Amino acid sequence: MDKSWIQCNRLSTEYEEGVQKFINFAIKNAAGSSVIRCPCVDCGNLSFETPTTVKDHLYMHGFDVKYDNWFWHGEEIRKSSSPQRENHFQQQNIEFDNGNELEMVNDAYKGCCGDPKAFKELLEQAEKPLYLGCTKFTKLSFLVKLFNVKGRFGWSDSGVSALLSVLADAFPKNNEIPTSMYEAKKTMSALGLEYVKIHACPNDCILYRKEYEGLLECPTCGLCRWKKKDGTVDQYRKGVPAKTLWYFPPIPRFKRVFQSSETARDLTWHANERMVDGKLRHPADSPSWKLVDEKWPIFASDPRNLRLALSADGINPHSSLSSTYSCWPIILITYNLPPWLCMKRKFMMLSLLIYGPQQPGLDIDVYLQPLIEDLQTLWDVGVEAYDAYKNEYFNLRAVLLWTINDFPAYGNLAGCTVKGYYACPYCGVETPKCRLKHSGKNVYIGHRLWLPHGHKFRFQAKAFDNSVCDETPPKLLNGEEIFQLVDSIDNRWGKSNIKSVKVRTIMISRGGRRNLYFII
Structure with a gap:
């Protein structure tokens, strides 16, 4: 398809006809979608717009001249989408098949409102050979495979940095191999997904978010949000949280x-x-x-x-x-x-x-x-x-x-009792329990009551606890009964407020015995 109109004056008839041909071509390959990518200089194919908006952008900002292979609008992906690189590679008898990397970059930013410049740089990494004369790897494909191997075998960041440093020296000069894991992560960052580090109280009382975001100490236990240099919790300085949640x-x-x-x-x-x-x-x-x-x-x-x-x-x-x-x-x-x-x-x-x-x-x-x-x-x-x-x-x-x-x-997770006298989630408060005299452990040997009436195990007293089981199992609650019980529970996030109560513990040794006192 003729793309010479891209370089024409935006007020000329050639440019107007070229824009209309491009819009028709993009709509034809949109497979029924009402939006298409906008290839203007500002959007750079990073936003989906209606055909009318795309046409306006092309008149106001101009068509991105670097986008000469319209693979995001229906054309087949060429070996390289840059004419200068393609001519240089042909002189070196290089053939690339970087469609997978381009597709990966494409998936990385669909519906994403990230930095357009970062994605343009990532696209360049998907087209750049690992070193001059390399026909098998681009810089991006090499890093993707390296990260897969790192995750599969649990390599540390320092180990991968050392490996990259050796590879950079071993490969031909002017290669594109990053020399550290930090540089590799910067290249791959645009393909990643966000995470949030949320500060938490060391006693698990609250998360410092929403109404607690600006606090310096926990409103429940009064403990400071920050650490000291020696690792203990105290109001030493901002910047080192005592505990962090990764979300x-x-x-x-x-x-x-x-x-x-x-x-x-x-x-x-x-x-x-x-x-x-x-x-x-x-x-x-x-x-x-x-x-x-x-x-x-x-x-x-x-x-x-x-x-x-x-x-x-x-x-x-x-x-x-x-x-x-x-x-x-x-x-x-x-x-x-x-x-x-x-x-x-x-x-x-x-x-x-x-x-x-x-x-x-x-x-x-x-x-x-x-x-x-x-x-x-x-x-x-x-x-x-x-x-x-x-x-x-x-x-x-x-x-x-x-x-x-x-x-x-x-x-x-469910707030159910899983130890003590009521550990059975089915029996609840009617759990058959027995505390062993010498070990002091709880055991639950009343499971025979769930057997059918007349089962032989119900009458084998000697094999169990020297008693015959003639009891019936407790009634199982249906969904409505469970909801009624849940609604009656006073359920609040986190712990109750104990900030007003100051508790000190003193350990005193007397005659070889230690007594624990709570002084309020």
Whole structure:
């Protein structure tokens, strides 16, 4: 297609005819979408506009002369989109296939309002050879593969920096290999997603956000927000928080997955390609999924709306049983995908990272606040997202169906008792319990009451606790009864206010015994 009109005067007839031909070409390849990318100098193909707005921009700002391969408007991707580079590469008998990198850059900024200059620089990295004469790698493709290997084998940043330094010396001169991990991250930063570091009270009372954002000390326990140089908590100076929560907002990541046409198609697999034969083949066959479809048909009408599970557990990041350091990752899992993709690592989204000397315990609700707010937005209102498979915008919503955790974490997340005399989540206050005389441990040996009447185990007294079980199991509560119980609970975020009460503990040793006194 003739592109000589781009260099013409914007008031000339040639430029006017060229703009109209470009608009017609872009609309023809938009596959029914009402918006197209604007290739003007200011937008640089980084914003989606209506054809009328694009035409106005091209007259006001001019067409970006560097954009000579219209691959974002329907043309096939050439080996290089820069004429000077292409002529130079042809002289060196170089052939590039950097379509994957260009597609990756394309996906990185769809619907994103980032810095246009940063994305232009990233596009240049996708076209630049790793070194003069290299036909296999561009700078961006090399870094992408290096980051994949780093994540797969758990390489440290310092180790990768040392490797990059050696490679930069080993490869031909004037190569594009960064000499440190810092420089590599700067190049890859435009492909990444945002995260937020939120300061937290060392006692897990509050997060310093919203109404608490400007405070210097916790309004609940009075502890200072900042650290001293020796690591103890005190009002030493600003800039070193005593505790930090890493939050990875899920909404931009959910929008990102729909910007890949292949992934966007997979996210509707449960509705379009799943075999429905009465067998449990996918979470969509479960009663929980069907209950959501039945109670909220508007939500279920769009198969792109996400069904999520939240997984939480504590780990020791240092692999040392003697260390008390705790790390709690909170992961969101999307079940719209086919069974062979649901549990792939790339579709498990880390949303929260809670770490510190002690685990959050029952105060984990304090750290879940930002995630719950985003999930509430996705359920009540939804967000606008772009579906690359159907080439259209839609309102994306999500629902949290399940949580995945062990029994202690279940107690933290659900607020249920998981130890003591009422540890059974089914029996509740009617839990059959027995405290062993010598070990002082609680045991639960009343499980026979859940067996059918007349079962032989009910009459084997000697094998159990020397008694015959003739009891009936407690009544299971239905959903309405559970909701009534939950509504009657005084549920508030975080801990109660104890700032007005000053508590000092004194340890006194008397005759080999230690007594603990609380002085108020």
